[in-house]
Amino acid sequence: MIVAIVGPSGAGKDTLIRGALLARPDLRLVRRVITRPTEAGGEDFEGVTPADFACREARGDFALTWQAHGLSYGIPRDQVTGPGPVLFNGSRAALPRAAQIFSDLRVILVTAPDIVLAARLSARGRETAEDIRARLSRAAFDMPPGIAFQTVVNDDSPELGTARLLAALQPVSA
Numbered sequence: 001m002i003v004a005i006v007g008p009s010g011a012g013k014d015t016l017i018r019g020a021l022l023a024r025p026d027l028r029l030v031r032r033v034i035t036r037p038t039e040a041g042g043e044d045f046e047g048v049t050p051a052d053f054a055c056r057e058a059r060g061d062f063a064l065t066w067q068a069h070g071l072s073y074g075i076p077r078d079q080v081t082g083p084g085p086v087l088f089n090g091s092r093a094a095l096p097r098a099a100q101i102f103s104d105l106r107v108i109l110v111t112a113p114d115i116v117l118a119a120r121l122s123a124r125g126r127e128t129a130e131d132i133r134a135r136l137s138r139a140a141f142d143m144p145p146g147i148a149f150q151t152v153v154n155d156d157s158p159e160l161g162t163a164r165l166l167a168a169l170q171p172v173s174a
């Protein structure tokens with residue numbers, strides 16, 4: 001099973017993913033490849049130059065790629081095979097393509113009220129006030145048509161948010 005964790009900036013996706021990985025050793029996290037410096041912080045990712053990314057994409061190293069916020073993102077092909085559920089921090093806009101590639105794709109939308117998103121974005125100190133306003137305007141972005149998903153509201157403590165994500169990760173009953 002491959003699970004795309006999506007949602008607006010500031011929703012706490014990385015925090016909840018870290019909590020879920022601690023609670024469930026059977027989960028595996030994809031280490032994304034992103035065209036930004038590794039020192040930029042946030043999640044654990046592999047920072048590459050746009051030229052390196054393009055070369056790897058041309059070689060077929062990625063199972064899925066997308067562009068967002070002026071950056072290129074890639075899910076390495078070798079990280080989505082093997083045993084156990086695989087999680088990746090994805091983009092809502094990339095979900096239609098992801099659904100074509102991964103037949104067992106599940107989607108979890110992590111979200112929070114705008115006031116919570118604004119406070120978290122401000123606290124991380126990476127965006128200007130204008131950037132935060134722009135990210136909040138995109139927070140209400142609808143999920144692509146035809147994509148089934150579960151919603152996890154992360155508006156409280158990291159522990160409660162993680163518990164909600166873990167509940168959403170339970171096997172779906174037939």
